[in-house]
Structure formats: C-alpha cells, structure tokens
Amino acid sequence: MPVHDSLLKTTLGTVTLNNPFLLTLGPPTASGEQIRHAFRLGWAGAVTKTIVPDSMEIEDVSPRFAAWKGKDAGLLGFENIELLSKRSVLYWTGEIAALKAEFPDRFLIASIMASPDPEEWQELAGAMQDAGADAIELNVSCPHEMPERGVGAALGQHPGLVRELTRAVRGVVKVPLIVKLTPNVTDILPVAEAAVEGGADILAAINTVQCLMGIDLETLEPLPSVAGSSTYGGYSGPAVKPIGLRIVSQIARELPVPVMGIGGISRWQDAAEYIAAGASAVQVCTAVMWDGAGIVRDMNAGLAGYLAEKHLAGPDALRGRALPHIGAHAALSREISRCAVAEFPDKCTSCGHCVVACRDGGYHAISLVERQVVIDRSRCDGCSLCSHLCPEGVIAMQVRPQGNRR
Ligand SMILES: Cc1cc2nc3c(=O)[nH]c(=O)nc-3n(C[C@H](O)[C@H](O)[C@H](O)COP(=O)(O)O)c2cc1C
CATH class of the missing domain: 3.30.70.20 (Alpha-Beta Plaits)
Structure with missing residues (x-):
C-alpha cells in the first residue's frame, strides 16, 4: 500500500473517500470499462457520463471539440459540443451494479438528465439508486443543445426550477443528492441556495463555460466547424480554473453543504487550490482526455507530499484555509x-x-x-x-x- 494512502482520506459530507480525486463525467466516464480502468489506477470515485431516459434522442456531431494551445502546444482551453450518454438505461444499471460489486470502496455517482418533466428524473434517479449508485447527480448545467430542449443550463439558470426539480428527486432518493451547477449565470448563489433548499446534500461546480472557441480565418467558419457551421459550446481545461475557484469559494463561504470543485484541474496543485478555496473533493475531465487517467498517480503523490510538508493531517485539514483571506475589495490593505x-x-x-x-x-x-x-x-x-x-x-x-x- 503506498505510504500516502491514509494521508489522503477525505470527507465529503457523510462519505469517506480514499482520496479527493474523482473522475468526472465526459468521455472518460462514457463506459463502465473506462471507469473500471480509472478505479484500478487509484481514482477515489467517478461520475458517470450523464445518463438519459432511452426515449431521449442523443446524436452527436463530428467533429465536436476545439482546442486552444499555448506556444509549447500545451493545452490552455478546450471546447466541446458533445451531448450526453448514448448508452441505454439498462446498460448503465448493469454497469453500476458490476462496478460496485468489484470496487465497493469507490464512490460511484450516477449523473442524470431527463425532459423538463420531474417524473422522468424521479424514475431515472430511482433506477440508478436501485442499481447501487452511491449518489445521484442532477445535471442542470449542460450549456449546449439541452437548453434548446428546455433542460441543462436552461433549468440551472433559474433558482425556482432548480429548487422544484431537486425537491422532486429528493422525494424518491435516499442516497446523497448532488446538483451540478452551471457557471453561466450572473450570480451563482441564488441557484446554489435553491438547490440546497430543494434538498441537495452536495453541490458540484462548475460545468463548462459557454463559449465560441474561434473563427477559421481562411474559411470564416466558426470552430469546431461541423460541415461549415458551429454553435456555442462548453469551455473547460486550464483556462476555466479561475472561474471554478471563484464559484467554489463563493459557495463554500455562504452555504453549509460540501462542494466538489471542478474546472481546469490537471495537476495536484490545482486540486490543492480548490480544496484551500473550500472544496471537499475535486473532479477532473479535460486533463484526463488530454493526458490519460494515469495522471491520478502523480496527483495523489504530489498532494500527499504537499500535505506532509505543510504538516496537515489530510485534505480535510487544508479545506477552506484560503477562505478567510477572500473578501471585499474595499477591505484590502x-x-x-x-x-x-x-x-x-x-x-x-x-x-x-x-x-x-x-x-x-x-x-x-x-x-x-x-x-x-x-x-x-x-x-x-x-x-x-x-x-x-x-x-x-x-x-x-x-x-x-x-x-x-x-
Ligand atoms: C467532452 C466533454 C463532455 C462532457 N460531458 C458532460 C456530461 O455529459 N455531463 C456533465 O454534467 N458534464 C459534462 N462535461 C463537463 C465536465 O464534467 C466538467 O464539468 C468540465 O469539463 C470542467 O472540468 P475540466 O476542466 O476538468 O474538464 C463534459 C466535458 C467535456 C470536455
């Protein structure tokens, strides 16, 4: 057993995680096999790619990614216009049961989305809970296509709708309920508060930031160009970390629920910053797409080394340490x-x-x-x-x- 194992134990509300690193939903959690592979590498948990009712049609376009790179070809920002899971409810209930049987100590979260009808959400949440999911996450934050169908960020931008939907799902699930928030709002707090009032146990932030990655100056086509046209997509990767940190710290300062930090985490230092800004655990997507799920090994080792050097007993002892130093501009020295x-x-x-x-x-x-x-x-x-x-x-x-x- 690696030396850092016990040092990285993390508390997420009522749950104890082996470490603070969860693989987040996106292509890295599109199948049970990918999640299995990630668990073997040391991820403490995973959030499935957002599962939808079989009646909800999901047809992806190609290409659906665009990347902004630095002079050294390193990734700065990433855009996707990818939709949700194309796999059936039956596939996911089977995989969730199998993953929990094989990895009982990992935290497996089922992310769900359905039509604006709360009954569909309730049914899907119940099915995932019955399959053995440790928690249910409501995706009210996808910024592309779903808002055109009246869900995703279209729900997540309205506190009243978030409260109502969370309350409806809360009524049918006993496992922890997580609401994943969109950063595409002027003020995160009314939506975050509404989720808590509706019964969310944990919040997760952020989903992607709505963007237009660029224009090809030869063809004048927006990027990513799908047969000549594009749409507004979701921005992720290193460039969004400051937005994620701001939102996570705002929630941690104001609300009494744990928050999972997401957005631009690719090194242990990023995770440590999120935890110091109030996150209980962190989720990683784009960095895994770019560099593979094996990055968790360096992240675990790096964070453990930092905690030991700072004489901190674990991630819980680092949590929120930066918060007392964030305040109004007028209060700055x-x-x-x-x-x-x-x-x-x-x-x-x-x-x-x-x-x-x-x-x-x-x-x-x-x-x-x-x-x-x-x-x-x-x-x-x-x-x-x-x-x-x-x-x-x-x-x-x-x-x-x-x-x-x-
Ligand atoms: C290609 C891609 C697909 C994604 N699919 C989903 C999804 O199905 N549901 C969801 O809630 N978030 C989805 N996300 C958002 C991520 O889970 C995450 O919130 C966001 O990318 C920020 O984290 P990162 O910078 O580590 O990627 C997706 C992100 C990417 C890049």
Whole structure:
C-alpha cells in the first residue's frame, strides 16, 4: 500500500473517500470499462457520463471539440459540443451494479438528465439508486443543445426550477443528492441556495463555460466547424480554473453543504487550490482526455507530499484555509505598498519587454541603462505587470520601505 494512502482520506459530507480525486463525467466516464480502468489506477470515485431516459434522442456531431494551445502546444482551453450518454438505461444499471460489486470502496455517482418533466428524473434517479449508485447527480448545467430542449443550463439558470426539480428527486432518493451547477449565470448563489433548499446534500461546480472557441480565418467558419457551421459550446481545461475557484469559494463561504470543485484541474496543485478555496473533493475531465487517467498517480503523490510538508493531517485539514483571506475589495490593505525591483539582474537579457509594457501599459518606470534594467521607484505604482511578463523572472515585487510611498 503506498505510504500516502491514509494521508489522503477525505470527507465529503457523510462519505469517506480514499482520496479527493474523482473522475468526472465526459468521455472518460462514457463506459463502465473506462471507469473500471480509472478505479484500478487509484481514482477515489467517478461520475458517470450523464445518463438519459432511452426515449431521449442523443446524436452527436463530428467533429465536436476545439482546442486552444499555448506556444509549447500545451493545452490552455478546450471546447466541446458533445451531448450526453448514448448508452441505454439498462446498460448503465448493469454497469453500476458490476462496478460496485468489484470496487465497493469507490464512490460511484450516477449523473442524470431527463425532459423538463420531474417524473422522468424521479424514475431515472430511482433506477440508478436501485442499481447501487452511491449518489445521484442532477445535471442542470449542460450549456449546449439541452437548453434548446428546455433542460441543462436552461433549468440551472433559474433558482425556482432548480429548487422544484431537486425537491422532486429528493422525494424518491435516499442516497446523497448532488446538483451540478452551471457557471453561466450572473450570480451563482441564488441557484446554489435553491438547490440546497430543494434538498441537495452536495453541490458540484462548475460545468463548462459557454463559449465560441474561434473563427477559421481562411474559411470564416466558426470552430469546431461541423460541415461549415458551429454553435456555442462548453469551455473547460486550464483556462476555466479561475472561474471554478471563484464559484467554489463563493459557495463554500455562504452555504453549509460540501462542494466538489471542478474546472481546469490537471495537476495536484490545482486540486490543492480548490480544496484551500473550500472544496471537499475535486473532479477532473479535460486533463484526463488530454493526458490519460494515469495522471491520478502523480496527483495523489504530489498532494500527499504537499500535505506532509505543510504538516496537515489530510485534505480535510487544508479545506477552506484560503477562505478567510477572500473578501471585499474595499477591505484590502492600503497600508502595505509594493514596488518592482530587479531582484535577479544577472538573468536580464535586455529584451526590453518590461520597458515597453511599463511605458504603454504602466507608469513609465522602467528603462534599460547599459543593457541593465533600472526601475525608478518614484514612478513605479506597484501594479506588478512587469513581474508577470518578464520571461526570465528578473523582476519581483518588494514591500516598499515605510515613508517611501508613492
Ligand atoms: C467532452 C466533454 C463532455 C462532457 N460531458 C458532460 C456530461 O455529459 N455531463 C456533465 O454534467 N458534464 C459534462 N462535461 C463537463 C465536465 O464534467 C466538467 O464539468 C468540465 O469539463 C470542467 O472540468 P475540466 O476542466 O476538468 O474538464 C463534459 C466535458 C467535456 C470536455
């Protein structure tokens, strides 16, 4: 047994997880076989691809993905216009029963969606519970096509509808009930509160952010182009992490239910940030599509190492540690002021990037003198732009000495 096993035990409401990492719904959980493979690699749980009644037609288009990559070809953001599970209810009840028999210690969540009629949701939730699912997750957050059918994000953007649907399903399930929220709202709290009022035990956030990935400038077709046309899709991957963190922290600050953090998690550090922002556990989709389910091994090992180094007894001890430090802008300190300094001048290549940026987007405080970066403290306003864009890490922000305020 790896040393970190006991260190990673995580509490999610009334449930104890082997570690905080769950494989989330999307292509990585489209079949029982993929979930089985993931469990063998060490994922503590999984959420099935959203299961729909057999009467609900699901026909995917091709292609259905688009990717935004950095200069090194690493993934920055990912768009999908994929629909829900194409497998039957019978397939899923069989797989859920088989997975629970083989992996009784893993947390298996059945994600469901049906027509706007709550009775269909109740029936589907009951079938998944009877098959042995440990929890039911309501997908009221898919941003594409489903809203055209009056479900998905079309439900999840209206607190009243979320409350009603959650209450209806709560009436028929005994296992924990999870509501997965859409970030495509102006304020997450009314919807999150409505889910809790309706009886949700756990919240999950975020589903994908509605987007238009780009336009092919040769053909002028939007991306992903499906025979020349496209639609608004769901954005995921590293670029959405700041949105997920904001939403998870807002829920954790205001509501008394556990929240699972989702969105842009690809390294253990991302997971640790979500937990510090209040998440009880995390879910991962795009990173698994890009790099495979085996990433859980590094995530588990990395998080365990971090917890040990910080003398934290487990993920529960890290949970919410950053929350007391998040507040109103007006409450931020004006007492301590920082200014830029060339901390590692030997690393400077005289590229001049900081000079131009500070001149045109800052305070005209930086110049190059004999190929060395020189910062005029009396002009520096402490905005920090130069420290972010210097490719060599030459510039750091230091506390301005007292009496030296600009
Ligand atoms: C290709 C793809 C398919 C997805 N399918 C579903 C789905 O069926 N139901 C659902 O609730 N979320 C679905 N999602 C959303 C993910 O579960 C997750 O909320 C989102 O991608 C953000 O996490 P990530 O950045 O780790 O991918 C899908 C995401 C992707 C990329």
